[in-house]
Amino acid sequence: MKSARLGLRWLAFLLVVVGIVWAYNAFDLGRLLTLEQVKSSRDALVNFYAAQPLLTIFVYFVVYVLATAASIPGAVILTLAAGTLFGFGLGLLLVSFASSLGALLAFLVARYLLHSTIQARFGKSLKPINEGIARDGVFYLLTLRLVPLFPFWLINLLMGLTPMSGARFYIVSQLGMLPGTAVYVLAGTQLATIESVGDILSPALLGSLLLLGSFPLIARTLVNWLAQRKVYAAWQKPKKFDRNLIVIGAGAGGLVTAYIGAAVKAKVTLVEGHKMGGDCLNYGCVPSKALIRSAKVAKQLKTAKDFGVENVTGHVNFQAVMQRIHDVIKLIEPHDSVQRYTDLGVEVLQGHAVIRTPWSVDITLPDGQTQTLTTRNIVIAAGAKPFVPPIPGLKEAGYLTSDTIWNLTELPPRLVVLGGGPIGCELSQSFARLGSQVTQVEMASQLLGREDPEVSDQVKHALQSDGVEVLTEHKALRIEIVAGEKQIIVQHGDVEKAIAFDHILCAVGRSPRVTGYGLEALGIPLTSKNTIDTNAYLQTIYPNIFAVGDVAGPFQLTHAAAHQAWYAAVNGLFGTFKRFKVDYSVMPAATFTDPEVARVGLSEAEAKANLTPYEVTRYDLDDLDRAIADGTARGFVKVLTVPGKDQILGATIVGEHAGDLLAEFVLAMKYGLGLNKILGTVHTYPTMSEANKYAAGQWKRAHAPKRLLAWVEKYHRWQRSEKSS
Numbered sequence: 001m002k003s004a005r006l007g008l009r010w011l012a013f014l015l016v017v018v019g020i021v022w023a024y025n026a027f028d029l030g031r032l033l034t035l036e037q038v039k040s041s042r043d044a045l046v047n048f049y050a051a052q053p054l055l056t057i058f059v060y061f062v063v064y065v066l067a068t069a070a071s072i073p074g075a076v077i078l079t080l081a082a083g084t085l086f087g088f089g090l091g092l093l094l095v096s097f098a099s100s101l102g103a104l105l106a107f108l109v110a111r112y113l114l115h116s117t118i119q120a121r122f123g124k125s126l127k128p129i130n131e132g133i134a135r136d137g138v139f140y141l142l143t144l145r146l147v148p149l150f151p152f153w154l155i156n157l158l159m160g161l162t163p164m165s166g167a168r169f170y171i172v173s174q175l176g177m178l179p180g181t182a183v184y185v186l187a188g189t190q191l192a193t194i195e196s197v198g199d200i201l202s203p204a205l206l207g208s209l210l211l212l213g214s215f216p217l218i219a220r221t222l223v224n225w226l227a228q229r230k231v232y233a234a235w236q237k238p239k240k241f242d243r244n245l246i247v248i249g250a251g252a253g254g255l256v257t258a259y260i261g262a263a264v265k266a267k268v269t270l271v272e273g274h275k276m277g278g279d280c281l282n283y284g285c286v287p288s289k290a291l292i293r294s295a296k297v298a299k300q301l302k303t304a305k306d307f308g309v310e311n312v313t314g315h316v317n318f319q320a321v322m323q324r325i326h327d328v329i330k331l332i333e334p335h336d337s338v339q340r341y342t343d344l345g346v347e348v349l350q351g352h353a354v355i356r357t358p359w360s361v362d363i364t365l366p367d368g369q370t371q372t373l374t375t376r377n378i379v380i381a382a383g384a385k386p387f388v389p390p391i392p393g394l395k396e397a398g399y400l401t402s403d404t405i406w407n408l409t410e411l412p413p414r415l416v417v418l419g420g421g422p423i424g425c426e427l428s429q430s431f432a433r434l435g436s437q438v439t440q441v442e443m444a445s446q447l448l449g450r451e452d453p454e455v456s457d458q459v460k461h462a463l464q465s466d467g468v469e470v471l472t473e474h475k476a477l478r479i480e481i482v483a484g485e486k487q488i489i490v491q492h493g494d495v496e497k498a499i500a501f502d503h504i505l506c507a508v509g510r511s512p513r514v515t516g517y518g519l520e521a522l523g524i525p526l527t528s529k530n531t532i533d534t535n536a537y538l539q540t541i542y543p544n545i546f547a548v549g550d551v552a553g554p555f556q557l558t559h560a561a562a563h564q565a566w567y568a569a570v571n572g573l574f575g576t577f578k579r580f581k582v583d584y585s586v587m588p589a590a591t592f593t594d595p596e597v598a599r600v601g602l603s604e605a606e607a608k609a610n611l612t613p614y615e616v617t618r619y620d621l622d623d624l625d626r627a628i629a630d631g632t633a634r635g636f637v638k639v640l641t642v643p644g645k646d647q648i649l650g651a652t653i654v655g656e657h658a659g660d661l662l663a664e665f666v667l668a669m670k671y672g673l674g675l676n677k678i679l680g681t682v683h684t685y686p687t688m689s690e691a692n693k694y695a696a697g698q699w700k701r702a703h704a705p706k707r708l709l710a711w712v713e714k715y716h717r718w719q720r721s722e723k724s725s
C-alpha cells in the first residue's frame with residue numbers, strides 16, 4: 001500500500017517534470033527569457049504598463065510565481081524586467097514576494113512528491129543532514145540565499161527534501177533574498193547599460209554579498225562564544241590546574257572515563273562516595289545475573305525428568321544462594337578496584353565530591369577532611385537510584401529495592417514485585433523459581449513495554465509457567481496492614497483487589513542522582529526526564545563539564561555508560577582539536593529472563609510509530625536443531641529490513657542466550673553488513689547462532705528472483721532434453 005503510494009508520487013513527479021519541459025519548449029521560453037528579448041521588448045512593455053498598470057502588475061506577478069515554482073531558468077531576467085518596468089521600489093516589492101512565493105511552491109512540490117520517498121530510501125545516510133537542518137537550517141538557508149551564486153531553483157527543491165518547515169523556509173527565503181533581489185532590480189532600472197547578466201555582479205559586489213552571506217554563520221559562532229563566556233562569567237578561572245580530569249562516580253561510566261583519561265596520559269582523579277564498581281557490580285547486573293543462575297539451576301532440577309534424569313530432588317538454600325551472589329561480586333570486584341585503577345595510573349579518592357566551580361571540586365574524605373582540586377574538565381558519572389513510587393502506606397509497610405534486596409537472608413514466602421520492566425521481570429522469575437509465591441503488578445497493558453507485544457507475550461507466558469502471577473493493567477493504589485498482614489490494593493478497571501505479601505519490591509524505574517553535589521549551585525539544567533541536560537558531545541551548559549551513564553541517559557545500561565565514557569573523556573581532553581558526537585545508532589539491550597530478550601535497532605512498534613518503511617523476517621527457534629536437542633526450542637529471531645533490501649533496521653531475539661546471539665546483528669548493523677553477508681557466513685553446527693543464519697535464509701527465500709529462477713528451470717529442463725511446457 002505504502003509502496004504503491006510512493007510509486008504514484010514518483011509518477012506525479014515525472015508528469016510535473018514532463019509538463020514543465022513541454023511548456024518550456026512549446027512557449028519557447030528559452031528565447032523569451034533572455035536579456036536581448038527583454039531589451040528589445042522594453043518599450044512595448046513600458047507602454048503596456050502605462051496603459052494597463054494593474055493588469056501588467058498582476059500578469060507579471062503570476063508569471064514570476066509560476067516560472068519560479070516550475071524551476072524554469074530565467075528568474076534573473078524577470079527580475080531585471082521588474083526594475084525596468086516598475087522602477088526600484090515597486091519592482092523590489094513585487095519580485096520579493098513573487099520569488100518567495102514561487103520558491104515556496106517549488107519547495108512544496110518537492111516536499112509532497114519526493115520527500116517521503118527520498119527519506120525512506122536514504123533515511124539513515126540523511127540522518128546527519130536532517131539533524132543539521134533541524135539545528136542550523138535557518139543559518140544555512142540564509143547564507144545560501146544571501147549569496148546569489150547558488151542556483152535559486154536547486155535550493156528550493158533540495159530544501160523541500162529536508163525536514164525544514166514551509167513557514168520557516170518562506171520567511172528565511174524572503175529575508176535572505178532581499179539584498180540580491182535589490183541588486184538585480186536596481187540593475188534593471190539601468191537596463192540599457194547592461195551588456196550581459198554576468199556584468200551585474202562585479203567582483204566587488206559579489207565580495208560584499210559573500211561577506212553578507214557568511215554573516216549568519218559568523219554571527220552564530222559569535223553568539224555561541226558569548227553564551228559560553230556568559231555561563232563562565234560568574235566564576236573565577238584558576239591560573240593553573242591540579243588535574244586534567246576529575247571523574248565523579250566509579251560505576252561503569254566513571255571507571256571507563258578514568259581508564260581512558262589515564263591511558264592517554266592525562267592526570268585523572270576518580271572520586272567514589274560509596275562502592276567501587278557502582279550499581280552494576282554491587283546492586284545491578286552482577287548480583288541479578290548470579291541470582292538468575294541459581295534460579296535456573298533450581299528450575300533445571302524440576303525439569304530433570306524431561307531429560308531422562310529421574311528422582312532428582314533439591315532444596316533451595318536461600319542463604320547459600322545469597323552467599324554465592326556476594327561471592328560472585330567479590331570475584332569480580334578486583335576488576336573495578338582502587339588497586340586496579342591506581343595501577344592503571346588513576347588517582348582514586350574515596351569520598352563525596354561536590355562541584356564548587358566549573359573548574360574545582362571539593363572532596364570530603366572518609367576522615368572528614370575536605371580536599372579541593374582544580375581541574376580542566378569534570379565528568380559526572382553519578383548514576384541513578386531506585387525510584388520509590390508515592391504509594392500510600394508503602395513507607396510504613398517497608399519495601400525492598402534493587403539496592404536492598406541483596407541483603408535478604410530468607411526467601412520471601414510471598415513477594416509482590418511492582419513493575420514489569422527488565423529488572424521486575426528478571427527478579428520475579430528468579431524468586432518464583434527459587435520458591436517464592438510471586439505476584440508481579442504492572443500498570444501498562446504488557447510487560448517489557450518497549451518491546452513488541454509478541455515479545456512480551458512470550459515473557460509473560462514464561463513467567464506464568466514458572467508460577468508468577470502476572471497482573472498487567474493493574475494499578476497499585478495503597479498498602480494496608482490488616483490484622484498484622486501486609487496487603488497491597490490494586491485496581492483493574494473498576495475492580496479493586498487485595499494481595500497479601502511478606503515483602504514488596506519496587507522495580508518501577510530508576511531516578512538519576514542529580515542532587516547534593518553542586519548541579520544546583522552551578523545552574524546545570526536537567527531534562528524533562530530528570531537526567532542532566534547534555535549536548536551531542538555530552539557537554540553540559542559548561543563545555544568543560546560532561547555527564548555520562550544513568551545520570552545523563554537516555555539509556556540505563558552498563559555498556560551505554562561505557563560507550564558514552566569514551567566520548568566524554570576524548571571530547572574533554574582533546575576537544576580543542578576535535579570533538580566527537582556520541583553515536584547511539586547501534587545500541588543493543590537485553591533482558592535476562594528465560595527466555596532472554598535481546599534487541600538492537602528498531603522494534604516493529606517503533607518502526608510503525610516513526611513511519612519507517614520495513615519488512616519483517618521471522619525465524620522460529622522450534623525449528624533449530626540445537627534448540628530442539630537442548631530442550632530450549634522456544635522463541636524467535638525477528639529482523640526488520642529496508643523494503644527490498646537486506647539492510648538491517650533492527651533485530652529482536654527471544655530465546656536461550658539471546659543476549660549473546662544478538663552480537664552478530666550488532667556487528668552487522670554497526671558495519672553496514674546486510675542479511676546476505678550473515679547468510680554467506682559459516683556458522684558452527686549445531687549452535688544457537690545458526691538461528692541468525694536461518695533468519696537470513698528466510699529473508700533470501702522471500703526475495704528469490706522468481707523470473708530468473710523460471711528461466712533457470714527452463715535451462716535445466718533443456719539440459720535434460722525435455723520439451724518446455
Ligand SMILES: Cc1cc2nc3c(=O)[nH]c(=O)nc-3n(C[C@H](O)[C@H](O)[C@H](O)COP(=O)(O)OP(=O)(O)OC[C@H]3O[C@@H](n4cnc5c(N)ncnc54)[C@H](O)[C@@H]3O)c2cc1C
Nearest residue numbers: 249251252253273278279280284353383549550556557558
Ligand atoms: C537490578 C539491576 C540489574 C541491572 N542489570 C543490567 C544488565 O543486565 N545490563 C546492563 O547493561 N545494565 C543493567 N543494569 C543497569 C546498570 O547497573 C546501570 O546502567 C549502570 O550501573 C550505570 O552506570 P553509571 O556509571 O551510570 O552509574 P553507577 O553504576 O550507578 O555509578 C555511579 C556511582 O557514582 C557514585 N556517586 C554518585 N554521586 C557521587 C558523588 N557526589 N561523589 C562521589 N561518588 C558519587 C555512586 O556512589 C555510584 O557508585 C541493572 C541495574 C539494576 C539495578
